[in-house]
Amino acid sequence: MAEIEINGGQVVYEFVGPEDGEVVVLTPGGRFSKDFPGVRPLAEAFAAGGKRVLLWDRPNCGASDIQLYGKTESHMRAETLGLMLQKLETGPVVVTGGSGGARDSIVFTMMYPELAKRLAVWSIVGGTFSSMSLAAVYVLSELRTVRAAGIEGVMTMPGLAGSWADLIEANPRNKERMLDIGAAEFERVMTRWLDAYVPKPNESIPGVADWEFEAIDIPTLIIRGGEKDYDHPKRTSFEVHALIKNSRLIEPPWPEDAWERASEARNEGRGNIFDPWIQAAPVLLDFMNETESDS
Incomplete structure (x- = not known):
């Protein structure tokens, strides 16, 4: 590697x-x-x-x-x-x-x-189901968590393989990177990324x-x-x-x-x-x- x-x-x-x-x-x-x-x-x-x-x-x-x-x-x-x-x-x-x-x-x-x-x-x-499913898996839980528990909550939230906690375990420097990003910026980016998963008539694939x-x-x-x-x-x-x-x-x-x-x-x-x-x-x-x- x-x-x-x-x-x-x-x-x-x-x-x-x-x-x-x-x-x-x-x-x-x-x-x-x-x-x-x-x-x-x-x-x-x-x-x-x-x-x-x-x-x-x-x-x-x-x-x-x-x-x-x-x-x-x-x-x-x-x-x-x-x-x-x-x-x-x-x-x-x-x-x-x-x-x-x-x-x-x-x-x-x-x-x-x-x-x-x-x-x-x-x-x-x-399509509607798969796009909204991805929103639930990769964005909505993050937004709920960061608004309720800050960036520290995101860093420990449970999830599928590939959760933020998994990324920190695999690469310890990601802890400091998450803290540097902070809750406000994390929320801003997740809100923007969420828009891709909102089904639109002119988008066959999200975003x-x-x-x-x-x-x-x-x-x-x-x-x-x-x-x-x-x-x-x-x-x-x-x-x-x-x-x-x-x-x-x-x-x-x-x-x-x-x-x-x-x-x-x-x-x-x-x-x-x-x-x-x-x-x-x-x-x-x-x-x-x-x-x-x-x-």
Whole structure:
């Protein structure tokens, strides 16, 4: 693992695979780290296919520094990735991501088109239920807590993996960073980030206007959402496909209810939510290896 300073915060990253391989960025969802179960097996499958995979802990994930700025959390992460790739001098990369990582990858491709040569996304969040669910998980509890108990309350609040307490445990300097941010600034940023999750008729995915998809002009692969995956609706994958002119929509390589079954496995302590992702390795590698004439 290595660290690199971006916008005044340290970002933890590592490369997996041959040094001369095509660089592929793999971004997971939620506020989960690069080491969250299910992520590394997919990276290793890409590496076995000759790719040099960049795994990174986005700001507010894993062992990286906490940061709070930008229009949305995804825009902050997209900017972080763009500046990091420039510093690392990787040149244009293949951009891949699932769930929240799909949104981060889409926003990155819009913001840094010169750094993206292919885009592959799956489990895309969109629609009323999934967007408002994210607001509840990542913003509303924070706002209630900071207003009632200040920044100290936020630092100890319980939550899913990726809570602020987890981030401080993984990276002790995050305690001082949180105190420096303070309650007032934390509340301001969370209030701004909340707006992205308010469903709007012109936003197929949270915080991104439909017209912004015109900026994506590279070969794009979209894995269709599952039939009953309410967190990553089938409809949203069709909408994103319609908005990206060079996109291809494919059937999921996992069962229609893979997300629900993986969630059950996580709750029962016998698996995790990203475990099905490895099943996409063959089709994703095929997409990466296509020539221009194939596309």
